Amino acid sequence: xxxxxxxxxxxxxxxxxxxxxxxxxxxxxxxxxxxxxxxxxxxxxxxxxxxxxxxxxxxxxxxxxxxxxxxxxxxxxxxxxxxxxxxxxxxxxxxxxxxxxxxxxxxxxxxxxxxxxxxxxxxxxxxxxxxxxxxxxxxxxxxxxxxxxxxxxxxxxxxxxxxxxxxxxxxxxxxxxxxxxxxxxxxxxxxxxxxxxxxxxxxxxxxxxxxxxxxxxxxxxxxxxxxxxxxxxxxxxxxxxxxxxxxxxxxxxxxxxxxxxxxxxxxxxxxxxxxxxxxxxxxxxxxxxxxxxxxxxxxxxxxxxxxxxxxxxxxxxxxxxxxxxxxxxxxxxxxxxxxxxxxxxxxxxxxxxxxxxxxxxxxxxxxxxxxxxxxxxxxxxxxxxxxxxxxxxxxxxxxxxxxxxxxxxxxxxxxxxxxxxxxxxxxxxxxxxxxxxxxxxxxxxxxxxxxxxxxxxxxxxxxxxxxxxxxxxxxxxxxxxxxxxxxxxxxxxxxxxxxxxxxxxxxxxxxxxxxxxxxxxxxxxxxxxxxxxxxxxxxxxxxxxxxxx
Ligand code: SF4
Numbered sequence: 001x002x003x004x005x006x007x008x009x010x011x012x013x014x015x016x017x018x019x020x021x022x023x024x025x026x027x028x029x030x031x032x033x034x035x036x037x038x039x040x041x042x043x044x045x046x047x048x049x050x051x052x053x054x055x056x057x058x059x060x061x062x063x064x065x066x067x068x069x070x071x072x073x074x075x076x077x078x079x080x081x082x083x084x085x086x087x088x089x090x091x092x093x094x095x096x097x098x099x100x101x102x103x104x105x106x107x108x109x110x111x112x113x114x115x116x117x118x119x120x121x122x123x124x125x126x127x128x129x130x131x132x133x134x135x136x137x138x139x140x141x142x143x144x145x146x147x148x149x150x151x152x153x154x155x156x157x158x159x160x161x162x163x164x165x166x167x168x169x170x171x172x173x174x175x176x177x178x179x180x181x182x183x184x185x186x187x188x189x190x191x192x193x194x195x196x197x198x199x200x201x202x203x204x205x206x207x208x209x210x211x212x213x214x215x216x217x218x219x220x221x222x223x224x225x226x227x228x229x230x231x232x233x234x235x236x237x238x239x240x241x242x243x244x245x246x247x248x249x250x251x252x253x254x255x256x257x258x259x260x261x262x263x264x265x266x267x268x269x270x271x272x273x274x275x276x277x278x279x280x281x282x283x284x285x286x287x288x289x290x291x292x293x294x295x296x297x298x299x300x301x302x303x304x305x306x307x308x309x310x311x312x313x314x315x316x317x318x319x320x321x322x323x324x325x326x327x328x329x330x331x332x333x334x335x336x337x338x339x340x341x342x343x344x345x346x347x348x349x350x351x352x353x354x355x356x357x358x359x360x361x362x363x364x365x366x367x368x369x370x371x372x373x374x375x376x377x378x379x380x381x382x383x384x385x386x387x388x389x390x391x392x393x394x395x396x397x398x399x400x401x402x403x404x405x406x407x408x409x410x411x412x413x414x415x416x417x418x419x420x421x422x423x424x425x426x427x428x429x430x431x432x433x434x435x436x437x438x439x440x441x442x443x444x445x446x447x448x449x450x451x452x453x454x455x456x457x458x459x460x461x462x463x464x465x466x467x468x469x470x471x472x473x474x475x476x477x478x479x480x481x482x483x484x485x486x487x488x489x490x491x492x493x494x495x496x497x498x499x500x501x502x503x504x505x506x507x508x509x510x511x512x513x514x515x516x517x518x519x520x521x522x523x524x525x526x527x528x529x530x531x532x533x534x535x536x537x538x539x540x541x542x543x544x545x546x547x548x549x
Pocket of ligand 1 (some may be wrong): 497525
């Protein structure tokens, strides 16, 4: 097939905060130096920000370095008066922690909608001359003839039918060629997965571990008790997950009588009957939360995973012709429950390195090594290194986690074991499905909504007539070993109700897929115990349509 080729100096793959900050910084530096650099950024969502979802409390330091006059330029901050409250929840009661660990102080930070924030960064990048192409999914990294140097990225074909044949509106994808390609695909990127297999960038690293989050933006009535609360940023742990499953809840105040409410669940949970969405509903029904959100209405819902492994799971950051930034490169600081500022800073450090390397004409891994060196010398290193065992300690059962956390607190992050090991999330499920699931929490269609209403409120849309983007190499395994051992956990861990088990003739279970509901959260590829789900990019422009998450 004839494909158009477009050449740039730098191609950024993914329109999240890491790449947007990187593209902006690259242009700023080039302008300062009086140099011309052709930069392009592609994003699989229909618009920049439409696939961006996070809590989100933003530490403003990377933003202040990137755009010092961000306030004057109308940066969309939702709330800057941050007053923290951390609560331990039992099924009916709550206890407020009298002491807030220093890492959890949010003074000087701001609540944002990541979706709005990315749209704003996208506009700033465009003003500087970055060519932004939303609706274009990167589906394949391109290599030189030797197969070791990344030379760019191929975007997905459009107009291919379910049967894999071109339709009347068929448009072949484009080859975007670059001196350096910057991958910032977010957690569990499908391109970095393949690059990892080919170039071994994860070799010798600890396996990445993830958390998954369901989040809503809720509008509250003017007389909600929340407006009298002394706290604008609330975090919880304990109920509904207990102390053996990692995770917790959050509630942040936003503008226009809105709040951001969500539950994060560590994907190393063991119980195959656990359903993160159900746990989120149970969290909402807890008396502390139910009282604060009474009378509210869900405006938007979404789901997303976070790469929470930290320092020891960071891949090799550069290969010949490419660098990796943001969540793709494990930049999240799970101790501070923050990753946007570190993602942005990683993009900026990558940009400085790339500009240097282009100037010197050395785009090899050695020429791009300055990125890792810059990172080592930056505040990212001091943040992430201090938190290097934090997420792993949270995975310990019961009260043991607090022993580890306490030891880490007084030893600069080292604790009793350094490094604390991680294993792949999918391997954590324990065989068996006898545990009775907790009773289904009530839904009312307004404040408490079911999964399908959530998908509707996420604005998710896909072209129906396209090949299924969820590749299941062995469907027989789904109805035999997976059903028999775990009762098909995909039907529970997916927040979009994409996976359903039906009864076929003869009473046999049969897997039915609803790929159009997919929220692009990637939980399925991570948590599938048999690694039998491969998430690939659907046609560009499909997926959630977040605007305020
Ligand atoms: Fe998330 Fe996978 Fe479900 Fe899509 S199919 S919503 S990626 S768990």
